[in-house]
Amino acid sequence: MNTDHIVRTFVEYFQDRGHRRITGSTLLSPPGDSVLFTTAGMHPLTPYLEGRPHPLGRRLVNVQRCLRTTDLDEVGDSSHLTVFEMLGTWSLGDYGGSQSIDWGHDLLVNGFGVDPRLLYATVFGGDERSGPDTDSLRTWEERGVPVELTTDENWWSNGPTGPCGPDTEIFVRTGEGPPRSTPTGDDRWVEVWNHVMMRHRRGDDGSLGLLPRPNVDTGLGLERLVAVLQGKRSVFETDLFEPWTRTVPSLWPLDEPSLRLVCDHLRSGIVVIGDGVLPSNTGRGYVLRRLIRRALTTLWRDDPSRTLGDLPRELFQHTLDHFGQSEPGGRVREVFLDEEHRFTRLLERGRRILSRPRFSTPLDEEDYSYLHDTHGLPRDLVRGLRGGTPG
Numbered sequence: 001m002n003t004d005h006i007v008r009t010f011v012e013y014f015q016d017r018g019h020r021r022i023t024g025s026t027l028l029s030p031p032g033d034s035v036l037f038t039t040a041g042m043h044p045l046t047p048y049l050e051g052r053p054h055p056l057g058r059r060l061v062n063v064q065r066c067l068r069t070t071d072l073d074e075v076g077d078s079s080h081l082t083v084f085e086m087l088g089t090w091s092l093g094d095y096g097g098s099q100s101i102d103w104g105h106d107l108l109v110n111g112f113g114v115d116p117r118l119l120y121a122t123v124f125g126g127d128e129r130s131g132p133d134t135d136s137l138r139t140w141e142e143r144g145v146p147v148e149l150t151t152d153e154n155w156w157s158n159g160p161t162g163p164c165g166p167d168t169e170i171f172v173r174t175g176e177g178p179p180r181s182t183p184t185g186d187d188r189w190v191e192v193w194n195h196v197m198m199r200h201r202r203g204d205d206g207s208l209g210l211l212p213r214p215n216v217d218t219g220l221g222l223e224r225l226v227a228v229l230q231g232k233r234s235v236f237e238t239d240l241f242e243p244w245t246r247t248v249p250s251l252w253p254l255d256e257p258s259l260r261l262v263c264d265h266l267r268s269g270i271v272v273i274g275d276g277v278l279p280s281n282t283g284r285g286y287v288l289r290r291l292i293r294r295a296l297t298t299l300w301r302d303d304p305s306r307t308l309g310d311l312p313r314e315l316f317q318h319t320l321d322h323f324g325q326s327e328p329g330g331r332v333r334e335v336f337l338d339e340e341h342r343f344t345r346l347l348e349r350g351r352r353i354l355s356r357p358r359f360s361t362p363l364d365e366e367d368y369s370y371l372h373d374t375h376g377l378p379r380d381l382v383r384g385l386r387g388g389t390p391g
């Protein structure tokens with residue numbers, strides 16, 4: 001099953017059960033939101049989870065692109081990506097958690113062909129916030145799926161305030177040999193699907209109340225699901241990254257973690273530019289700048305003559321097409337090249353300034369402030385030029 005087939009199977013399964021497909025939003029979070037980018041499939045739906053009626057009804061399904069930079073240092077392993085897609089379903093005050101679990105189990109086993117013996121679920125075991133989620137526990141037991149009870153790992157929220165609630169996560173066993181432990185103790189259990197009983201709301205004063213109606217919000221990370229279904233060790237080995245992993249290694253020989261980081265960051269950079277962001281020193285533009293500069297720093301570690309100008313045009317277009325973005329690939333490429341040029345100039349200036357006698361001893365706070373305020377050299381970059389890795 002290739003990625004398109006997997007997405008279609010998911011969406012049609014829920015459409016057949018009365019869900020309307022909503023168009024995924026861009027990566028830009030709605031105005032007034034406290035975060036810069038959409039970080040979860042439910043994010044653009046927050047007002048509807050909080051009680052506003054949705055124009056398409058009470059059963060929804062979608063595919064939403066998301067960007068998370070909280071895990072930036074983990075990019076390079078087999079599963080972390082900065083831009084990823086989330087398949088999601090919602091019951092806005094309609095059916096309950098047991099129905100959601102039932103469909104989830106049926107789709108994984110009968111729709112996607114996952115061996116039911118490879119499944120494990122985690123369920124909220126109860127704490128001072130809320131009692132144990134006995135409905136989910138019973139539903140899984142009826143389906144013969146083993147359950148691990150946890151507390152913090154099974155309480156979902158998208159931030160300090162807003163809709164939240166207990167969740168149940170579905171794991172699929174990967175790798176060779178019998179599991180060494182339950183999902184929280186053996187990372188060969190891969191979490192594929194989260195079903196959140198979104199019935200609470202955390203207020204600005206920290207208090208926990210009930211939402212006007214209980215919802216169910218579910219999310220599956222597409223890339224991870226594809227890797228599991230295609231039997232791949234890592235998301236980078238799936239068809240989603242095929243043009244990247246086919247072209248980049250012959251262009252720039254890199255070790256495995258560096259190759260993953262470069263592919264991830266450049267791919268994310270394309271999508272962020274495709275959603276209308278340009279590199280800058282603040283906000284969204286700064287996130288984009290960091291993605292491109294981190295990729296360049298990795299490329300230049302072995303060979304400073306490498307340039308993004310060598311990146312095949314096919315990669316720009318393939319990525320923009322996959323995300324349904326209309327920005328011309330040639331324009332995105334120009335933004336990359338312009339940013340590469342600025343970064344090159346900044347590094348040259350930084351090297352010149354840091355070679356002054358004043359900076360021959362270890363730097364103190366005053367030096368860092370001076371370099372930043374007078375010469376526009378961020379601390380990370382200065383550290384990198386003095387032997388670490390600019391980030």
Ligand code: SER
Nearest residue numbers: 040042194217218219
């Ligand atoms: N909100 C949950 C998550 O992001 C499910 O959509 O995992």
